[in-house]
Amino acid sequence: MKKMVVPPTDVSYSERHKYVVNSKSNTIKGEPNTTKINLLRLEPQVLVRFRQFEQAIAQNTLFDFPENPDLIAHKDDLLSCYTGRTKKVQEIFKLIEDAQPIRFLKRCPYCGITLPKTYDHYLPEAHFPELSVHALNLIPCCGTCNSTKNIFWKNNTHRTFLYFYADLIPNVQYINVNIITGVSAIGARFSIQKPINIQNSVWVILSSHYGKLGLISTYNELASDEITEVFNACVSHLRCGGTNIRRFVEELLMPEEVLYGINHWRVVLMKELAVSAEFAHFVNSNV
Structure with a gap:
């Protein structure tokens, strides 16, 4: 079991979020796309959260990273960035996959057994919808591990699953x-x-x-x-x-x-x- 390679930031993760939002249609059936309008309005808050999330990773303080109730109130619109699976979202997936060594993603990082065909939101999308397309919150994994982990990423004292972009995985046999x-x-x-x-x-x-x-x-x-x-x-x-x-x-x-x-x-x-x-x-x- 090894850490994953952090995806490159030639284009910042924040800019990639903007690309996803901007790629949405301006109108739906001739009417203004209210989801896109709301996402553009929320963009400054989301980008602040992106920076805070990246700082928490760098400082190893993910356990204390708080939810944002104001953004959770807009969960459906924020999650539409991910669920739409637009070309710009697919580019984020490809960015993650291409950063890994050849054949590394032949097996799910969580279990080391099955081909990873889904993505887990390490910080659950239900509680952190603003991070739904942040590359560092997306871990390729198999469906079984994804459903087992679900939203249960920590308990009262510690995180309960490895975070493969940053956690120390000792190079001694356990x-x-x-x-x-x-x-x-x-x-x-x-x-x-x-x-x-x-x-x-x-x-x-x-x-x-x-x-x-x-x-x-x-x-x-x-x-x-x-x-x-x-x-x-x-x-x-x-x-x-x-x-x-x-x-x-x-x-x-x-x-x-x-x-x-x-x-x-x-x-x-x-x-x-x-x-x-x-x-x-x-x-x-x-x-």
């Missing part, structure tokens, strides 16, 4: 896996454990993220299929003249580790399989 061997099959059991050198303020958000999304139990459910895929690849490797299972598996996982980090569940699993004598024996007995 996801672990034990290989379980049976008579005719190999399984795995994942766990999450706090390393001694991770600050509590970082860990409380990190562990909450995994807990709220139920990721450890999901990884456990998926482990058998992943092991089967690695097993089949290793069998093919040996049948084609290969000799070193450990080196082969480590070569398989290397691009994944570079892309997703040392705590991506598939990386953790493959690393453990690479050094497992039981797994190697199981592969060799099936060649």
